[in-house]
Amino acid sequence: MPDIHISPHGDVIISLPHQGDFPARFLVSSTALCTASPVFAAMLSPSSSFSEAVSLRSHNAIGNDLYVQNLSDDDPVALAVVLNAMHFQSLKVPRKVSVRQLMQLAIVCDKYNCAAVVKQWVALWVDGWTKSTVLSTQLQRLFIAWVFDVEEEFEFLTHALVSKIAFAFENDEALVGGEKKKKVCGLVKSNEGKREWFTCQLGEYAPSVVLDAMIKQRETAVRGILRVCKATLDKYSTPQVQCCHRSKTEQCDYTILAFLFKAFKNMGIMDFDHTAVADLSLERLVKDLGDIKIKHVTSEGTKEAKHSETCDPVKQMLLDLAVVMKEIVPLRLESFGRAEPAMSWETWEMALGVGVSRQT
Ligand SMILES: [Zn+2]
Numbered sequence: 001m002p003d004i005h006i007s008p009h010g011d012v013i014i015s016l017p018h019q020g021d022f023p024a025r026f027l028v029s030s031t032a033l034c035t036a037s038p039v040f041a042a043m044l045s046p047s048s049s050f051s052e053a054v055s056l057r058s059h060n061a062i063g064n065d066l067y068v069q070n071l072s073d074d075d076p077v078a079l080a081v082v083l084n085a086m087h088f089q090s091l092k093v094p095r096k097v098s099v100r101q102l103m104q105l106a107i108v109c110d111k112y113n114c115a116a117v118v119k120q121w122v123a124l125w126v127d128g129w130t131k132s133t134v135l136s137t138q139l140q141r142l143f144i145a146w147v148f149d150v151e152e153e154f155e156f157l158t159h160a161l162v163s164k165i166a167f168a169f170e171n172d173e174a175l176v177g178g179e180k181k182k183k184v185c186g187l188v189k190s191n192e193g194k195r196e197w198f199t200c201q202l203g204e205y206a207p208s209v210v211l212d213a214m215i216k217q218r219e220t221a222v223r224g225i226l227r228v229c230k231a232t233l234d235k236y237s238t239p240q241v242q243c244c245h246r247s248k249t250e251q252c253d254y255t256i257l258a259f260l261f262k263a264f265k266n267m268g269i270m271d272f273d274h275t276a277v278a279d280l281s282l283e284r285l286v287k288d289l290g291d292i293k294i295k296h297v298t299s300e301g302t303k304e305a306k307h308s309e310t311c312d313p314v315k316q317m318l319l320d321l322a323v324v325m326k327e328i329v330p331l332r333l334e335s336f337g338r339a340e341p342a343m344s345w346e347t348w349e350m351a352l353g354v355g356v357s358r359q360t
Pocket residue numbers: 243244245246252253305307
């Protein structure tokens with residue numbers, strides 16, 4: 001494959017091996033790369049003491065063939081697009097990309113810390129995105145939203161994904177709060193009574209600061225949920241008769257208590273300890289609690305009790321759980337020092353000392 005001349009007067013060849021027999025080679029300007037990316041600056045700038053930079057300088061001093069900088073593991077198309085953007089080759093930047101392609105661009109921009117060079121196209125790339133509920137898409141979009149500062153998408157996704165985080169304890173990989181935990185997000189699907197992981201590692205898509213903030217929200221919500229469970233049990237344990245269905249006898253309260261106790265016991269939450277439900281997502285936990293059926297023995301046998309809205313213990317519990325879930329707030333890029341606003345005309349005026357802005 002012939003060299004691709006991105007900068008006709010380039011001084012460096014970026015070489016990337018890929019599946020073909022020949023590497024992809026791009027002729028670029030080291031100045032453009034160093035200006036756009038601190039990672040390339042560390043590699044190539046004259047003031048850098050990195051081995052690549054030192055060898056570039058000694059190479060130039062001798063003045064023979066161009067210095068070749070080998071890269072590895074980058075997507076060649078995404079790298080080509082980003083390198084062109086760094087050289088203001090606007091027409092070489094695609095206007096339409098799929099989520100998968102945008103993911104590749106995000107990986108390259110994240111690696112070389114140069115998302116700003118493609119900033120102007122981000123709105124175009126995510127144009128037409130509708131809210132996705134597909135987990136794999138959500139995870140990719142979370143990474144894209146983080147790298148390219150897509151605020152609305154980031155807020156929507158962090159909020160949606162908090163309810164899906166659960167932990168697997170097999171093959172421990174990461175440390176969270178001093179404990180070994182593999183960060184997994186997804187619903188635990190019940191398959192004929194057997195728990196099955198619907199796994200994907202959130203940590204691969206969310207930077208650790210974001211993941212930690214999401215885990216913290218999850219933990220607060222789990223504690224809130226357990227408080228609601230305990231309060232429900234306490235309510236039916238008081239001497240006053242709670243249930244007003246049928247003839248307001250204690251009988252119903254006893255039945256409710258027994259069913260709740262049994263259900264909580266089976267879910268492992270009778271100690272109201274949040275670590276006991278580490279392997280359940282909030283979504284799953286709330287669903288399991290909502291699925292509790294209170295049954296009564298009647299002359300026709302056991303059947304689900306017909307409680308009115310106000311005295312149905314599960315419905316009342318669900319209302320309180322909804323309040324807890326509502327307290328989960330979307331995370332904002334700003335709070336992670338991201339989404340820096342573009343410099344205004346006035347800031348430039350101040351920087352250049354050209355006085356107050358004149359109205360035209
Ligand atoms: Zn009742």
